[in-house]
Amino acid sequence: MEFLSCFPGWSPMACSQLTATSASRVQESESEAKVDGETASDSESRAESAPLPVSADDTPEVLNRALSNLSSRWKNWWVRGILTLAMIAFFFIIIYLGPMVLMIIVMCVQIKCFHEIITIGYNVYHSYDLPWFRTLSWYFLLCVNYFFYGETVTDYFFTLVQREEPLRILSKYHRFISFTLYLIGFCMFVLSLVKKHYRLQFYMFGWTHVTLLIVVTQSHLVIHNLFEGMIWFIVPISCVICNDIMAYMFGFFFGRTPLIKLSPKKTWEGFIGGFFATVVFGLLLSYVMSGYRCFVCPVEYNNDTNSFTVDCEPSDLFRLxxxxxxxxxxxxxxxxxxxxxxxxxxxxxxxxxxxPSPPLPRSLAPxxxxxxxxxxxxxxxxxxxxxxxxxxxxxxxxxxxx
Known part of the structure; x- marks a missing residue:
């Protein structure tokens, strides 16, 4: 351990006082470091020993009382089964309500997904106080939805658009208006740039646009499939639902081999069983639905009755x-x-x-x-x-x- 050396000309008493003072300071610093080290190790040990938060049980009280005598495994089975049947019934009701309700639901799901992804980026970088980040994100969502839904309305409600003068003007200059709205948003982004955070702001600008590309474009294509025929909307979603259900059922009864560490309850048996069950289900469902015009015909707007009609001659795609x-x-x-x-x-x-086969009787020779x-x-x-x-x-x- 090194102490401060005395300068030439100092008295022995002053030199000894300086040495003692430096030694005491070193000892105090070592003791503080020791205390801090013990505190850090104690906090780490407490963090490791702290129990993980348990997720709250959202099961309705009626089901909890009715299934109280079952084990947790079979209780989970019955709860999932009952809720699955309820959601499937709700899915049928939504389909029965028609394409407009389905389009509104797709748009609501799109907005919720966009909100979730944008919130992730905001929670990570909100400490930097980036100006107008969330405002610009929602503004660009509005612009992109205006462009895509305007194209959809122009294509599938052409007679209605041409009948109303304001809609006809908006339809005529739709793409120019969409481009102008996007340029306004881009200028707002340039004005919001902060000198110390250029890189971070452009990163979040790209984050917003990738989110728009994934979420909004996908929902727009789903709506297009919906208007081209209900079969193009129902079969893919039903296949996903079937895969989720059958993967759980095969994993519940036959699951032994873990699939991935990210989800320990998923098994190879459930993955393979769900795959083949979905293939069979998709073939059977599409075979049945292809025999009904209400599923294979495009959805068209009838200007006389102000309602949607589904009537056509099925294409060769749905015939023998x-x-x-x-x-x-x-x-x-x-x-x-x-x-x-x-x-x-x-x-x-x-x-x-x-x-080889036995010879046929004379009566069957022709x-x-x-x-x-x-x-x-x-x-x-x-x-x-x-x-x-x-x-x-x-x-x-x-x-x-x-």
Whole structure:
């Protein structure tokens, strides 16, 4: 330990007093550091030993009393099941109310998602007192919604827009107005820049625009799918709902292997079971819905009745089709097609046609002559009237599971 040295010419008494003073100060600093170290270690130990906050039980009291005799595992099962049925019933009611109610609900969900994401950025950087951050964020949301919903109204309510003079003017200059509103917001952002926080403000500016791209654009496409036919709205959402339910059920009964550390209760068994169940559900649901015009026809606004109508001739996408099987696949799978009286009756794997069979009775000999393999015509196979949307069921199942 080093102490202050005495300057030449100092008396021995002054030198000894200086040495004693420096020594006492060093001892005091060491004792304070020791106390501070003990305090820090004590606080760390207390933080580690402190119990984690337990989430509040939001289960209705009626269900708690009715399921009080069950274990926590089966109680959770019944609570989830009852609430799932209630939400599915609410989903059916919303669909029954029509496209306008669905469009309003999509817009409400969009605003809530935007609020959640913007709040994350604000909570992280609110200590910097960035001017107009939240104001500009909501202003840009208003501008983007004005642009997208204006395009939707112009496309699907064209007769109504042309009938009303104010709407006709807004429709004519819609894109110019949208661009002007965005330029006003950009100028407000430039005026709000603070010299010490340029980088941070541009970061939050990008945060807002990425949020708009993800949330608003996605909701706009959902609304477009809604007006192109209810099947394009119902099937994807139903596949997500089915995947969530079936993944929980397979995980509840068969789950043994953890899937990811982020969610310890998710299992590989639930992931795989939910995936295949969603694929089957998507195929069946799209097959059933494709037979009803109210689901496959675009939603159109009737100017005479001031209401939405769903009536059209279903496109070929929702009808039985015949597809040519490429020769490469034909050679790989070895399928052959039989014809009866010049008409194709179906395709059969070659392993069944090549297997020996007992001779037919004499009464059925003409039928045996009429059944033959025609190798000159292209190989075809009839398919079920399943729309192209059902082909996406596997992708929806995979993404929803993750």
């Amino acid at each position: 089709q015949e597809y040519n099987i490429p020769g490469v696949i034909q050679s790989v799978i070895g399928w052959v097609c039989a014809t009866h009286r010049g008409k194709r009756s179906g395709c059969t794997p070659s392993r069944f046609t090549a297997s 039928l045996e002559d009429s059944l033959q393999v025609d190798s000159n015509e292209p190989l075809k196979s009839k398919t079920l009237p399943i729309p192209f949307l059902a082909m996406e069921a596997s992708w929806i199942a995979l993404t929803a599971s993750i």
